[in-house]
Amino acid sequence: MAKLLDTCAHELMDxxxxxxxxxxxxxxxGRGSDISIPQFRSMAFIQGNPDSSLSNLAEHLGLTLPSxxxxxxxxxxxxxxxxxESTADRRRLTxxxxxxxxxxxxxxRTSxxxxLAQKLKLLSSDELEVIYQAMNFLRPIFAGQSKVTAHDFLRRTVL
Amino acid sequence: MAKLLDTCAHELMDxxxxxxxxxxxxxxxGRGSDISIPQFRSMAFIQGNPDSSLSNLAEHLGLTLPSxxxxxxxxxxxxxxxxxESTADRRRLTxxxxxxxxxxxxxxRTSxxxxLAQKLKLLSSDELEVIYQAMNFLRPIFAGQSKVTAHDFLRRTVL
DNA sequence: ATAATTAGTTAGCCTCTCTAATAATTAGAA
DNA sequence: TTCTAATTATTAGAGAGGCTAACTAATTAT
Structure with a gap:
């Protein structure tokens, strides 16, 4: 039934x-470390993937290059x-x-x-388990937004 | 174990x-209806809760009054x-x-x-069920941010 | 009556995100 | 090889989204 799909979509938007x-x-x-979420996400990615380029980061974040x-x-x-500056490819950033x-x-991160953990304390470990699973189902679906440019699109479909 | 808590927190942030x-x-x-998420959320709330005030809306969104x-x-x-303008209370908005x-x-909303449902089609109905449950666990925890003002805080704790 | 609270607004600041246009470098084809 | 394509990143310009601080107006409480 398509009902569950729509319900889930609604729940997510909510x-x-x-x-x-x-x-x-x-x-x-967590004062003292006053950064926004995108900033945090960027730094965390760089920390985990040293020597990334802007494009790598943009793809991971699902944002445009200028952003x-x-x-x-x-x-x-x-x-x-x-x-x-990257020595191999001089337009590339590191x-x-x-x-x-x-x-x-x-x-x-720890703060x-x-x-967050404080808030989640309200839940039982069974409930946490459900959340854990849900996140693991959701992440791959919403990760890597694929970033299809108009040009790519034309290239693939028309040419 | 506190491990699951932290893991869930991490998953959520991710x-x-x-x-x-x-x-x-x-x-x-969904072109033609070009609105942002907060705008959509506001209108949806007003639609579902007619004659709400700004404060009602702010509390529901978890945002400050000026925002x-x-x-x-x-x-x-x-x-x-x-x-x-509300006739009963002239400072209140409707x-x-x-x-x-x-x-x-x-x-x-339908668009x-x-x-979203399209994306979720990648999942089985069992997996959707898990997501549905997870959202229902999470929503009450993160809804109604309580908005404790400094004044309220002092009033409750000191006075 | 006067003080305190509540409801909203305004002003000022900064970040997020986008599109469009541009520069520089590299890769590919004629 | 030369000239065209594509890739990598930046700049400019715009509109939202948030916040705090400071203010006005109306209501409630003392």
Whole structure:
């Protein structure tokens, strides 16, 4: 039945924004490390995937290149990351966390995690298990937004 | 064990933004009804809770009053909702959807729902069931951010 | 009556995200 | 090889989305 599909879609549209808002607040609460969610996500990705390029990051975040470029601008201004020129391919960037950046992303992560965990304490471990599973079903579906450009599209379908 | 808590927290921080990004794109894709997620959420709430005030809406969204005030500004400019003065309490607003607003929120809802459902088709109905349950566990935890003001806090704890 | 609370708005700030246009470098084809 | 394509990133410009702080107006409580 298509009913469950629609219901789930509705639930997602309803719940995801609320969770985001909560996370946003948790991130702010962890004062001392005052960064936004996209900033945190960017740094976490760079930390986990050293020497990534802007494009890599953009694809991971599901954002456009200009958006990410500006996002990185902010982080560079705060000296949390640096842009390094790649020697092999001179148009390519290599993003590197500074020491400050690394420690901030660490503390932000644990702080947000603790605050969130605090909220999740209201649930039983069975319920948490369900959530854990759900996230693992959802992540692959919504990850890697594929970023099909108009040009790619034409190339694939017309040409 | 506290491990599961932390893992779930981590999964949430990881997955929620991606879902949001996908929803954002789905909303845009439903061209003709070009509204943002907060705008959609506001209108949907007003549709379901007629004659709500700004404060009601702000609490539901988990946002500050000024944020919501500005948000509503935009919708009023587009003639999707109107601010009506309440006769009983003259500082209170009553938010009302215009006809245009009502039809836009309807079409945006079905469009986004269909696009999302499309993505969810990749899952089995068992997996959907898990997601459904998870959302129902999560929603109450993250809904109604309680919005404790400094003043309230002092009043409750000190006085 | 006067003080405190509540409902909204305004102003100012910064981030997020997009599209469109541009520059520089590399890869591919004629 | 030369000239065209594609890739990588940036800039400019615009509109939302958030927040805090400071303010007005109306209501309630003392």
């Amino acid at each position: 719940t995801a924004p609320q969770i985001m808002q909560a996370i946003r607040m948790e991130m702010r609460r 990410v470029s500006k996002l990185i601008d902010g982080l560079v201004k705060q000296k949390l990351i640096t842009r390094k 993003l590197v966390l500074t020491q400050a950046g690394s420690s901030i992303v660490d503390s932000a 947000a995690r603790e605050n | 997955t929620a933004p991606q879902i949001m990004q996908a929803i954002r794109m789905e909303m845009r894709r 919501v005030s500005k948000l509503i500004d935009g919708l009023v400019k587009q003639k999707l909702i109107t601010r009506k 938010l009302v959807l215009t006809q245009a607003g009502s039809s836009i929120v309807d079409s945006a 986004a729902r269909e696009n």
